[in-house]
Amino acid sequence: MLSVRDVSKNCGKGRRTVPVLQNVSLSVDSGGFCALTGPSGSGKTTLMNLIGLLDRPTDGNIEIGGTAVEHLTVDQTAELRNRVIGFVFQSFHLLTRYTALENVALPLLYRGVSKVERRNMAITALHKVGLADRMTHRPEELSGGQRQRVAIARALVGDPALLLADEPTGNLDSRTADEVFSLFLKLNVEHGLTVIIVTHDPTIAARCPRRVVMRDGQIVDDDSSVPKRVVSA
Numbered sequence: 001m002l003s004v005r006d007v008s009k010n011c012g013k014g015r016r017t018v019p020v021l022q023n024v025s026l027s028v029d030s031g032g033f034c035a036l037t038g039p040s041g042s043g044k045t046t047l048m049n050l051i052g053l054l055d056r057p058t059d060g061n062i063e064i065g066g067t068a069v070e071h072l073t074v075d076q077t078a079e080l081r082n083r084v085i086g087f088v089f090q091s092f093h094l095l096t097r098y099t100a101l102e103n104v105a106l107p108l109l110y111r112g113v114s115k116v117e118r119r120n121m122a123i124t125a126l127h128k129v130g131l132a133d134r135m136t137h138r139p140e141e142l143s144g145g146q147r148q149r150v151a152i153a154r155a156l157v158g159d160p161a162l163l164l165a166d167e168p169t170g171n172l173d174s175r176t177a178d179e180v181f182s183l184f185l186k187l188n189v190e191h192g193l194t195v196i197i198v199t200h201d202p203t204i205a206a207r208c209p210r211r212v213v214m215r216d217g218q219i220v221d222d223d224s225s226v227p228k229r230v231v232s233a
């Protein structure tokens with residue numbers, strides 16, 4: 001599904017250029033579930049932005065679903081991103097004046113999907129995250145966990161193969177965080193979605209089938225080589 005090979009990323013300009021990622025390599029199989037952990041400033045978000053095709057590496061190669069992204073044009077990159085990748089962020093990024101249904105349907109607007117079809121696909125996505133009874137609520141009428149589930153439904157609505165989540169439970173209390181995390185596991189187990197999740201939460205990291213640890217812009221630990229535990233959703 002994903003292959004990152006010898007990727008480096010420098011940030012800043014001119015003499016202020018600093019290496020943020022150095023020779024990072026990471027492969028995640030289709031249907032894989034991987035936690036990305038490490039101290040603040042270790043490069044997790046930078047790596048997620050590269051994997052999510054929101055940014056380009058200074059050096060190295062990235063392949064998503066068998067496509068080497070290096071030589072793609074800006075439009076081709078955007079097309080690949082829209083088709084294959086769903087994003088979930090710590091702070092939900094929902095539009096406050098729109099209902100859950102409208103928020104979830106929004107990404108389909110840019111794909112030329114008809115209004116009826118957009119509505120049907122958004123309803124299906126909201127069912128998947130257990131929010132069938134909250135579709136006409138606006139974000140302010142929803143709890144934090146429900147808001148994040150709307151954001152997850154929005155990430156799922158285009159049927160991506162890869163879900164990238166940067167601290168998706170960072171704004172939630174521990175019980176709600178646990179519930180939202182269980183949803184990621186369920187989507188992985190039941191729908192075969194490949195998931196990469198950045199987390200600072202050791203309890204959540206411990207529930208992931210695989211943990212990759214970053215420090216100072218490098219991967220310093222990856223327990224993918226040890227036999228996987230059985231995880232339940």
Ligand SMILES: Nc1ncnc2c1ncn2[C@@H]1O[C@H](COP(=O)(O)OP(=O)(O)OP(=O)(O)O)[C@@H](O)[C@H]1O
Nearest residue numbers: 011012018020038039040041042043044045046047
């Ligand atoms: N545009 C930039 N210019 C200069 N330095 C940058 C830039 N973007 C990121 N950095 C630096 O790169 C390092 C990694 O940042 P990144 O946001 O990837 O860390 P992180 O692991 O996601 O941290 P956190 O856990 O706090 O979210 C930090 O030291 C940051 O200051």
Ligand SMILES: [Mg+2]
Nearest residue numbers: 044045046166
């Ligand atoms: Mg970050």
